[in-house]
Every structure is written in structure tokens, then in C-alpha cells.
Amino acid sequence: MGELGGFLKYNRKEKNKRSVQERVKDYKEVYKPFGKKYLYEQSSRCMDCGVPFCNFSCPVDNLCPEWNDFVSNGEWEKALEVLEETNNFPDFTGRLCPAPCEGGCVLGINDLPVTIKNIELAISEKGWEEGWIKAKPPKVRTGKKVAVVGSGPAGLAAAQELNRKGHYVSVFERDDKAGGMLVYGIPDFKIEKWIVQRRVDQLREEGVEFILNTEVGKDYPAHRLEEEYDAVVLAGGAREARDLPVYGRDLKGIHYAMEYLTQQNGVVAGKEVAKEDRIEAKGKKVLVIGGGDTGADCVGTATRQGAEAVYQIELLEKPSKDRTLDNPWPQFPQTLKVSTSHQEAEVFAKDEDFGVREWSIATKRFLGDKDGKVKSFEAVRVSWIEGEDGRKQMEEIEGSEFSLDVDLVLLAIGFVHPEHEGMLEELGLDLDERGNVKADNYRSNKDQIFVAGDMHRGASLIVWAIVEGREVAERVDEYLLD
Numbered sequence: 001m002g003e004l005g006g007f008l009k010y011n012r013k014e015k016n017k018r019s020v021q022e023r024v025k026d027y028k029e030v031y032k033p034f035g036k037k038y039l040y041e042q043s044s045r046c047m048d049c050g051v052p053f054c055n056f057s058c059p060v061d062n063l064c065p066e067w068n069d070f071v072s073n074g075e076w077e078k079a080l081e082v083l084e085e086t087n088n089f090p091d092f093t094g095r096l097c098p099a100p101c102e103g104g105c106v107l108g109i110n111d112l113p114v115t116i117k118n119i120e121l122a123i124s125e126k127g128w129e130e131g132w133i134k135a136k137p138p139k140v141r142t143g144k145k146v147a148v149v150g151s152g153p154a155g156l157a158a159a160q161e162l163n164r165k166g167h168y169v170s171v172f173e174r175d176d177k178a179g180g181m182l183v184y185g186i187p188d189f190k191i192e193k194w195i196v197q198r199r200v201d202q203l204r205e206e207g208v209e210f211i212l213n214t215e216v217g218k219d220y221p222a223h224r225l226e227e228e229y230d231a232v233v234l235a236g237g238a239r240e241a242r243d244l245p246v247y248g249r250d251l252k253g254i255h256y257a258m259e260y261l262t263q264q265n266g267v268v269a270g271k272e273v274a275k276e277d278r279i280e281a282k283g284k285k286v287l288v289i290g291g292g293d294t295g296a297d298c299v300g301t302a303t304r305q306g307a308e309a310v311y312q313i314e315l316l317e318k319p320s321k322d323r324t325l326d327n328p329w330p331q332f333p334q335t336l337k338v339s340t341s342h343q344e345a346e347v348f349a350k351d352e353d354f355g356v357r358e359w360s361i362a363t364k365r366f367l368g369d370k371d372g373k374v375k376s377f378e379a380v381r382v383s384w385i386e387g388e389d390g391r392k393q394m395e396e397i398e399g400s401e402f403s404l405d406v407d408l409v410l411l412a413i414g415f416v417h418p419e420h421e422g423m424l425e426e427l428g429l430d431l432d433e434r435g436n437v438k439a440d441n442y443r444s445n446k447d448q449i450f451v452a453g454d455m456h457r458g459a460s461l462i463v464w465a466i467v468e469g470r471e472v473a474e475r476v477d478e479y480l481l482d
């Protein structure tokens, strides 16, 4: 430990952000780099507990106390070595993970947890700055060939691990850039795209082949993979968006969040979009339906595009600020999260009757103007009451119906499962009851075909995609060397 009892001396401090006024003018990352003093003090808060609950709470099993210790002692290269043992892409999770490790931090029982995620990011960035993060090509090749379909975090992690084990790896990606949701879903203000690209370059240098602009099941027959490769890993994500089939859903100006975010990420990257296809919030009253990460990303994007007003509504109840009795430490805290996008929207909010974020609201219908464009939405407030089976049930509150003028509606209510049409149908894979690819220890009903990430577990988190990418690589390696 760098400083014994550091947690008694230093309080938790959040990362410094650029001011709201400055950051909404661009799509660059919101957070500023860390200072030396910050990193020393925050890493010194780690108590090096006998039982590291942070480690058990982390899906990739990050060895947080070990690297906190190295950082507080200034031993950065050793910190990176330990971090790289468990996580291929700490520069992704250090920016984007909801940090279940911090939910498990023992200091969090009666104080605020250690800023584990920030330390993780600092170690990774130092690794890049110092040139310690390098390509690690395998010394020998096995001669086996593996195809990975999808280049999101699951596909990238699987590809890197399999390649480092000596197999030849080809990654098929239908987009023009590798990175999955990290590139064409999550906005630049959360992760700038060169950060993803430097990892793709690292994989290329290690010997991984990327076959872009190629959709398996459309541009490249899926059954050819079975003939041409010794094993196949499907990591195509879970992109089938959940719809809201209410009256007026087909009006112009109502879009899935992913249509909106993907287009804007493309525009930031310099792509041209025809005027008639452009989905833009400038001067509009924007309604985001869905209270999760995707919804928050729409809020931040609409603010940057110059929306006149941004509202985000959620069907579920407002989470409490603190842990409730049924959500004790060391569980992941199901508490109210305020993203940087929400902070921005609050600064520009003008409407006093309807907040930027509202909970317990059920959408009834959308109404349009004479040109078929959405002009308002009607909804009702609901309450959540515990039923006889102990589960909460929704009840509409009589007389609480209301309407709101809106010009752009973004549906961010999640993803139901992977797309079935195309690759999955052609391969004839079994699906589970939720419509994800069914697998036993990552292996599908076809011997040679494995599955990982959102395509396997349903829409989830980057950290889980990395875990699954690493684990599927182990299973494929065992299969190939059997």
C-alpha cells in the first residue's frame, strides 16, 4: 500500500470534466486527463482488504488491489502487467464500464468506494504513452484457422486471445470499421474512435486479419465458414431493437435510437448523409423513450445537435439515490445514475412542468400533423404496486393522462435478441427461450461453431463481452487441440 490509512486521509474525488458549455460544442470526450496527485491519493484509498470483493464483483476478475498498490507506489509498468492479465481492453472498460468492482469495494460499506475504474483507465493510458502496450504476436503457429464474425468487444477479445494462442484468425465485419457498438453505437463523447482503432491496429500487427464490409449470411455465405475454417466464433451482437407498437408509431420523426446514434457517429467520422435521410435534433423538441445507457447517449447527442428541448422518459420507477435494503453491499448498486449527458441537458432545460428525466410513464400514442410528421405524444403516469406474488405490477394512475409537443422521438427501449435473418437462419442454430444463440459452454448445437458476447447472453455490457470473448477463446483452443 502506498500510504497506510490513505482512506482516512483522502476523500473520493471524481474525474475532472470539461465544462458543460465547452463540451456541448463538440463530440470530444467529456473527461480531462488525470493529474499525478489525484492518482496517488485515489489509489492510496485502497485498503488492500484481506478479501477483495472488488475482484469478485468484477466480471473479468480484475486484480484491483494489486494495481492500486502499484500505482500508489509509482510502479506503473507492473500495474499494467497485472491489469493485462485479466483484461484485453482496459481502455474501453476504464471509460465505459459501470464498474461493478466499485459496487463491491469494502470501503463502500460506510464511505465512498475507491475510484477503481479511473485508476484502471490511467494505467492503460500510461501504458500507451510509454509504449508498454505493444503487439504480442505468437511465436509459433498451430496451422489452425478460426473465423470470428463480428468485431465488437467480444469478437476482438476472442480474436486477440485465439491469435496469441497461435491460430490464424480472420474477423468478418459488415461495417466499414471494426469495433462494433464501440464505433457505431456509443457516441464519441464517451469514447473517441481512435481509441478503438489503436486496438484494432494492435490486433492487426499481431497477425489478425480483418475482412470489413462483409456481412456473413449475405455477402459471404455462412456455410462457407464451416468449410473453410476449423472453428467459427459468432460474436455478432444483439441488434434487434425492441419496438413500441402504439398508435402513430409509423409517423415520420420516430426512429430507433441506433439509427440516430449510428448516423451521428458516422457524421463525426466525416461521412456524408443525404439531407432527406439526416436525423437531426437541431431546433426540435426531442423525446427519448427509455431510461438506460442508450437513452442517455441520445440525450447527449440531441443536446450537442442543438435541440430546443430534450425529455427522457422511463416506464419503470425512479431508482432511489441510496441502496435499498434488498440491494445491499456488495451487490451492484441499483441506484439512480446521473450521466454527463443528463447534467448537460439539465443546464439547458427550459420547461418547468416537465423535467429532463421523468419516470413511471407509459406511452399511449403519437399524433401527427397533416404531413404525417409526429407532433405530440400522449401518455399516462403509472404506479408500481407489489402484487400477491411479490412482483411489482404497473397500474395506470387515473386522471394522470397528459400530452407533450414533440418533433423527434427516439426509441431506446432495448434490444430483444440478435438478428435471426441471414447468418443464424442459414446456419440453422438452436436459439434459447429469449431468442439468443443457445450454447453449452459457448458451443452451439453445431460442433465447430461457438458463440460469445451479446449474441449469446443478450444485450449486456462491454465488460461481459470481453469476458465471453476470452472464455470462448479457451473453449475453441481446447476444441482445436483435442
Ligand SMILES: Cc1cc2nc3c(=O)[nH]c(=O)nc-3n(C[C@H](O)[C@H](O)[C@H](O)COP(=O)(O)OP(=O)(O)OC[C@H]3O[C@@H](n4cnc5c(N)ncnc54)[C@H](O)[C@@H]3O)c2cc1C
Pocket: 096, 097, 098, 149, 150, 151, 152, 153, 154, 155, 172, 173, 174, 175, 179, 180, 181, 182, 185, 186, 187, 214, 215, 216, 217, 235, 236, 237, 238, 261, 293, 294, 297, 422, 423, 452, 453, 454, 455, 459, 460, 461, 462, 463, 465
Ligand atoms: C448506444 C449504446 C450505448 C452503450 N453504452 C455502454 C456503456 O456505456 N457501457 C457498457 O458497458 N456497455 C454499453 N453498451 C452495451 C455494449 O456496447 C454491448 O454490450 C457490447 O458492445 C456487446 O459487444 P459484442 O461484441 O457482443 O457486440 P457488438 O458490439 O454489437 O458487435 C457486434 C458486431 O458484429 C457485427 N455483425 C453482426 N452480424 C454480422 C454478420 N452477419 N456479418 C458480419 N458482421 C456482423 C456488427 O456489425 C457489429 O460490429 C451500449 C450499447 C449501446 C447500443
